Amino acid sequence: MLLLNYSQPLELSGIIESVDTFLRTNMSPGWATFVEGVIVCVAILALYCIIALALIYIERKITAFFQARLGPNRLGPYGVIQSIADMVKILIKEIIHINRSDKFLFYAAPFFVIVSSFLAFGVIPFGIDLQAIDFNIGVFFYTAASSIGIIGVLLAGWSSNNKYSMLGAMRSGAQFVSYELSAGFALMTIVVLSGTMQFSELVEGQRYCWNLFNGHISSIIAFIIFMISGHAETNRGPFDLPEAESELTAGYHTEYSGLTFGFFYLAEYLNMFIYCSIATTVFLGGWMPIQIPGLDALNEVMWYIPSYVWFFGKTGLLIFLSLWVRWSFPRLRIDHLLNLEWKYLLPINLVNLLVMVVIVLTDTSLAGLFPSLLATN
Amino acid sequence: MSFSKYISGIFKALKSLIGGMRETWKELWTKKVTMQYPENRKTLVISDRWRSELIMPHDENNEHACTACGICMMNCPNGTITVTPKMIETEDGKKKKILDTHIWNYGTCTFCNLCVITCPSNAIIFNNDFEGAVFNKSKLIHQLNHEGSKLREKKKEPVAVKTPTTTSSDSTATPATNKDEIISKVKENNSLTASVGGNDSTNVEKTVEQPKQTNNNKDKTNE
Numbered sequence: 001m002l003l004l005n006y007s008q009p010l011e012l013s014g015i016i017e018s019v020d021t022f023l024r025t026n027m028s029p030g031w032a033t034f035v036e037g038v039i040v041c042v043a044i045l046a047l048y049c050i051i052a053l054a055l056i057y058i059e060r061k062i063t064a065f066f067q068a069r070l071g072p073n074r075l076g077p078y079g080v081i082q083s084i085a086d087m088v089k090i091l092i093k094e095i096i097h098i099n100r101s102d103k104f105l106f107y108a109a110p111f112f113v114i115v116s117s118f119l120a121f122g123v124i125p126f127g128i129d130l131q132a133i134d135f136n137i138g139v140f141f142y143t144a145a146s147s148i149g150i151i152g153v154l155l156a157g158w159s160s161n162n163k164y165s166m167l168g169a170m171r172s173g174a175q176f177v178s179y180e181l182s183a184g185f186a187l188m189t190i191v192v193l194s195g196t197m198q199f200s201e202l203v204e205g206q207r208y209c210w211n212l213f214n215g216h217i218s219s220i221i222a223f224i225i226f227m228i229s230g231h232a233e234t235n236r237g238p239f240d241l242p243e244a245e246s247e248l249t250a251g252y253h254t255e256y257s258g259l260t261f262g263f264f265y266l267a268e269y270l271n272m273f274i275y276c277s278i279a280t281t282v283f284l285g286g287w288m289p290i291q292i293p294g295l296d297a298l299n300e301v302m303w304y305i306p307s308y309v310w311f312f313g314k315t316g317l318l319i320f321l322s323l324w325v326r327w328s329f330p331r332l333r334i335d336h337l338l339n340l341e342w343k344y345l346l347p348i349n350l351v352n353l354l355v356m357v358v359i360v361l362t363d364t365s366l367a368g369l370f371p372s373l374l375a376t377n
Numbered sequence: 378m379s380f381s382k383y384i385s386g387i388f389k390a391l392k393s394l395i396g397g398m399r400e401t402w403k404e405l406w407t408k409k410v411t412m413q414y415p416e417n418r419k420t421l422v423i424s425d426r427w428r429s430e431l432i433m434p435h436d437e438n439n440e441h442a443c444t445a446c447g448i449c450m451m452n453c454p455n456g457t458i459t460v461t462p463k464m465i466e467t468e469d470g471k472k473k474k475i476l477d478t479h480i481w482n483y484g485t486c487t488f489c490n491l492c493v494i495t496c497p498s499n500a501i502i503f504n505n506d507f508e509g510a511v512f513n514k515s516k517l518i519h520q521l522n523h524e525g526s527k528l529r530e531k532k533k534e535p536v537a538v539k540t541p542t543t544t545s546s547d548s549t550a551t552p553a554t555n556k557d558e559i560i561s562k563v564k565e566n567n568s569l570t571a572s573v574g575g576n577d578s579t580n581v582e583k584t585v586e587q588p589k590q591t592n593n594n595k596d597k598t599n600e
Contacts, residue, residue, distance in 0.1 A: 066401055070411040328401040329394065344387065 010306035013129040040132050048121055048270060055269045056083040059323060066327040090265075093258035101255065102159035109159060110256065110263035112152025117267040117274065119145035124277045125199045127287045127308035138199040139187050142278055143180075146233070149267065150176040153242070156264070157252040168251025171334055172235060172242035178341040179232035179239075185349040186226035189218060189356045190282050193365060203286035208293050212283040214366050218356040223283045225345050225352070230275040231322060232337070235268060238329035239337060276318035280311065284318075287311040428488040428503035431458075431481045433521035440529040441522055443500035445476035449492035457486045476522055483509055483517040 019039070023032040057072070057080060064071030072079030098106065123138050123145075125131040135141050150173060157169020191197055193215045194205045202211075212219050231237040242251045253264040280286055287307035291299050332340070359365050414421070433441050445462035463477040479501075493502055501521065511517060 065405050065409070068404060068407050068410050070409050070413070073413070324398060324401060324405075328397045348387075 010304070011128050012306075012308070016129055044118070044122060044132055047126075048118065049266075051273055052266045052269050053083045053087060055273055055319070056086070058319070059269070062320065062323045063327060066323070087262075090262040091259060095258040095260055096255075098161060098255050101161045105155045105159035106255075107260065109152045109156035110260045110267075112155060113149045113267045114152075114263045116145055116148035116152070117270050119148070120274045120278075121270065123199065124274065125203060125281060125286055126277075126311055127306065130287075130308060131199065134198060134200050137197045139191060139197040139202075139282070143184055143187065146271070146274070147176075147180055149271070150180075153252050156256070160252070160255040162255050164248040164250075165252050165254045168242045168248045168254070172252060174334070175232055175235075175239065175242060175337060178338060179229040179345075182225050182341060182345040182349050183229040183233060185346070185353055186222040186229065187282060189222040189349075189353050190215070192353065192356050192360055193219065195360075199281055199286070202282060203288050206285035207288055207291050209367055210283065210285045215356055215359055216366060218352055218359055219283070221348065221352045222356070223279070225349055226279055226283070227318070227321070228345065229341075230272075230279065231325065232341070234271040234275055236272060237322060237326040238332050240326075241331055241334060241337065272319065272322060273315065276322065277311070277315045279318055280314040284314045286314075423505045423507060425505070427505050427507065428490055429507040430483065430504050430509055431486065431492070431501055431519070431521065432504050433479060433501050433523075435523050435526055436529065438529075439523055439526045441476075441500055441526050442498045442529050443476045443479060443522065444498055444528060445474055445479075446497060448495050448497060449501060452491045452495045454489060454491065455485055455487065457482045458492055475528055479521040481519050481521055483519060484514060 020032075020036065023035055026032075027035065060082070061071040061079075072082035075081040075085055097103075120142050122132045123135060123142055125134070153172045153176070154169050157165045157167075157172070160166070190202075190211050193211060194202055196202060196205065205211075206214070212223050215222070232239040235242050242248075248254070253261055256264060287310050289299075289302035289305060289307065289310050291302060359368075363369075412421070433443060435441050443460075445460055447460045447462070450456075450458045450460045459478075459480040461477045461480075462474045464472055464474055467473050488503065490503065509517075
């Protein structure tokens with residue numbers, strides 16, 4: 001690969017490779033694959049939890065700053081242990097059984113939500129060689145996997161035997177199904193531009209010019225639509241009406257407590273992260289450092305910063321944007337919400353997709369216009 | 378809805394959304410208003426008008442201004458104050474009523490300020506010391522006059538000053554039992570919530586000889 005021209009002292013590929021060779025020299029190929037699979041599973045689960053805890057802390061801090069407060073500041077320096085304490089609290093809480101609820105569905109629902117979140121989490125490329133599996137239809141797999149979550153939400157609302165839960169779940173269903181559409185179209189626009197659904201190729205294709213700029217006007221519109229529908233899909237920001245506290249107590253997870261509630265909570269936070277990381281990978285060049293063709297000295301310096309730092313930096317930026325939006329805008333009404341999707345985002349998106357097709361066919365993307373400067377190969 | 382309206386609506390919406398985000402961005406960098414209470418004790422500013430604990434100011438000679446008239450006790454709506462006077466004999470043979478104990482119950486006080494307003498000699502005030510939480514209910518009962526304190530005389534010759542010193546020496550011995558009695562009485566009052574008013578009125582009749590009318594007059598002049 002081209003990347004090997006630059007020295008990358010802090011990358012994790014060396015460690016991963018040595019673990020692989022160690023396992024393969026000491027075991028039969030079948031067992032080695034199995035053990036590697038287990039290691040990857042554990043690593044992803046651990047990363048999932050760590051990111052969730054960190055996100056909860058960061059979110060609470062930034063939220064507080066937006067409201068001129070200080071946020072958690074009692075537990076540990078600057079309150080960093082607060083979310084760990086919260087986790088322990090949620091783990092030792094009783095799981096309350098609801099009378100006349102559908103027991104099986106009630107306890108199955110959180111697993112749908114969290115498993116879909118895990119599946120989507122698995123395909124994210126965190127850095128060079130830091131991807132569990134690199135499907136050739138990665139974007140499509142992400143869209144499919146993240147859609148399973150809504151089944152869990154609907155089941156939770158239905159099986160709780162509670163009006164508020166039911167209303168929240170129905171709202172969530174309407175919202176999710178609607179916005180999934182525009183998220184899918186926005187991704188499709190970029191797939192048209194880059195000509196691939198594989199995350200590794202998407203990242204490689206954005207070496208010198210991020211997709212956000214490559215398709216200029218069309219890409220930017222797609223990015224904005226993707227971020228809006230991301231907020232809506234993760235029930236956050238101004239679109240948090242499925243769990244609108246003041247109207248529906250907590251929406252679909254009203255009746256859940258302890259760990260079952262923890263699953264919903266965790267999945268909600270991680271979905272935000274997953275969404276931002278997909279946006280990073282598809283629009284902002286993923287883990288690829290900023291590269292300018294011709295300026296080899298700069299490029300080399302950029303490669304010294306490891307790829308996962310680039311990835312988390314860009315994702316963090318998008319998460320901050322999401323929080324900024326969340327604490328700026330009032331909650332939408334359900335009809336306004338659906339208006340926004342069906343009367344604005346969807347038509348604009350369809351036109352935008354056509355525009356992108358024209359851009360690609362006439363070769364007027366930035367890389368097409370300035371092939372000497374920005375073309376990847 | 379015409380097409381141009383549709384398009385202009387989108388841009389209007391974008392403009393207003395960006396305006397909102399600019400506001401919150403400014404808010405992000407403003408000074409945080411959170412008061413970190415136990416740490417900021419030294420810089421904490423409590424309003425002067427804040428009423429937290431009733432005190433009887435004593436000067437450097439351990440003298441206060443309370444004449445044991447009992448008006449504060451009479452005006453207290455819920456029997457929080459118990460003033461116990463005692464009679465002493467001055468050197469020139471006159472009988473004089475002085476303050477023995479002034480007991481105030483932090484637990485039942487509603488901080489209405491009536492006692493402070495009506496006090497004819499401005500002997501008691503509410504201070505700013507708001508950290509009044511204690512672990513034991515009996516610690517809420519405060520004796521306001523200090524041990525061995527006496528009434529501030531109004532520019533008297535040293536003869537008058539001498540007499541209270543003798544009384545103060547024996548007041549350390551006798552009032553100790555006296556004070557305990559009153560504290561136990563106050564506790565009784567607290568436990569018998571229904572009879573608080575009745576108990577108090579009897580107390581007032583026993584201990585206070587000031588006529589009610591003067592009390593009212595003083596009220597008006599003070600206010």
